[in-house]
Amino acid sequence: MRPARILCVLLVSLVFTACAARQVRPEGSIRKVVVVAGSRVDVLPSGSFRQDLMGERNPRTVIARQAEAVLIERGFEVVATRQSQAPVPLTDEVSSFIQQNKAEAGVVVILDWLDTSGAAVLGRVDVVLRVGVVDPAGQVLWTDTIRSSPTVSVYQAQSDWNSFLRRAVIDAVQVVP
Template structure:
């Protein structure tokens, strides 16, 4: 039975870490909507399947990853919208906040991607603009992140969305 003790300890630590999302501090924004936009129309894709299934659309990666990180951080995501425009308008954001009775909107806009070194180095440069907008349309917080996503060369060849996911995680973790 002693052989399984290290495994049991590691398993309990893993389950404890993954069990519950963080709790937002009292008075902090908790109920949000997510609005994403992109100045990049398509991600560079590596397979026909990604092209055929539309997985090269950066907006779908942005919205799903942003929602996941916010929920992990204790936010309640009550709605989301993928803007057709490169950057969502203030009216569009305020309308989504009102429709969902949210406290604020987390807006993420993909500004630029350089994936020229993805095959050789497993590296991509990503620029994201992240902001928090109040129900009145005021910008409460803004941060532009320039992330150099480093992924394994195998992962870079198999899943080109992985570098964008890493950049979104870094950008959204900074949201207050």
């Protein structure tokens, strides 16, 4: 009976490992990208000294880091990231950044709106992100507006306001083709 339990545990651990493995992009799809983050929201609410110290009050920083992580997990090769100073990055800025880094495309993530009024009480905020893919010539290949209301634990909602934005970016970047 004991070998059967060991085999079962081994099988379950292999399944979890396979599920956590990095995805591979299909043949012929875009693989090598740059990430450009923009935001109409100037500053995120501050939850801690750590957030202020590490620059996490800047939504562009949170968006760029999280979008890069999700794209890498999905099998993309992210060659560079940029935090645009403009609320909405111009296609010329994105296409020149793509060309400088010899990428196939650019993934642009823009924070359009953030309502944190329900964060402390409900553990939820409302977020509107625009996500797009631009080619090196500056042509928009794909775009979508993602509205989400990410929910996190009450403790996390009171101590880490950025967790809402990170959760929304994860959901938005998952739909990039």
